Amino acid sequence: MRSDALRRRENILRAARELFAEHGAQIAMETIAEASGVGIGTLYRNFADRNALVEEVTLGTLGDIRIASQSAVQRLGDGDTDAWEVLLGTLVQQNLGALSEALGLQLPRKISPRILEVQAEAGQSLHSALDLAKNANLVRKDVTEIELIATIGAMTRPLPRAFSKSQPGLEDRIVQIMRDGLRPQTTQD
The missing domain is CATH 1.10.10.60 (Homeodomain-like)
Structure with a gap:
């Protein structure tokens, strides 16, 4: 091309x-x-049609998750603990909540093998990054990949306009609250 x-x-x-x-x-x-x-x-x-466009956007989104996760695996493996926060930030920027809602309604009932393949690769990379982050005590030990993605999705769902208008910066505050909730819990004696 x-x-x-x-x-x-x-x-x-x-x-x-x-x-x-x-x-x-x-x-x-x-x-x-x-x-x-x-x-x-x-x-x-x-x-060719809307379905082809939706599939390509889905593949691109999953590919971006895979690339960000692979980068985090490399950096975390090298001892760079900032890589976890960078990965979380990248996942939030993907706007997964809004995209998954929009794309989920348009994807066919039978998902294409191309999407399933890239989804599996992204999931494996994210799993590896999450394991490394847990081992470095950067994230709660009980968080699974699906919970992480669901949390990111919840963080990035569009808020009702009335909420956004009544408190500027509310979206960023919600993201910070949820990111804090992913951190390991400290025990107090």
Whole structure:
């Protein structure tokens, strides 16, 4: 694929991911095309239909989780304890709560082997990073991978507008509270 065509495709995926998280995966394809700076024909040349676009956004999200987790494994293995906080921050930035809600409604009942493969790879990398973080006493010993992802998902679900407007910074505060809850519990004598 030519570099300009690859850039257009990446712009479409980036715009779709942002719009899916903000408005749900039913957003008009024309809106995605406009936000990515391409015509609707170009969007459809890259993605045959909405399902193809949703699958690619899902694969990209899972791939980003895998890459971030692999990086954390490497850094934690080298003794860099900051890698755990970097991984958590990266996972929060993925906007998993909003994306999983939007994409989950659009994915077919039978998930493609491509998604299952990347999901398994991401899960294994995250499992390894979580084990290393537990061994370094950076996270509670009783937290599982699914609980971690569910916690990140809960942290990044969109808040009702009334809550966000009534307390600026509420989203960041909720993320911090949940991150604190993942830390090992200290016992008091």
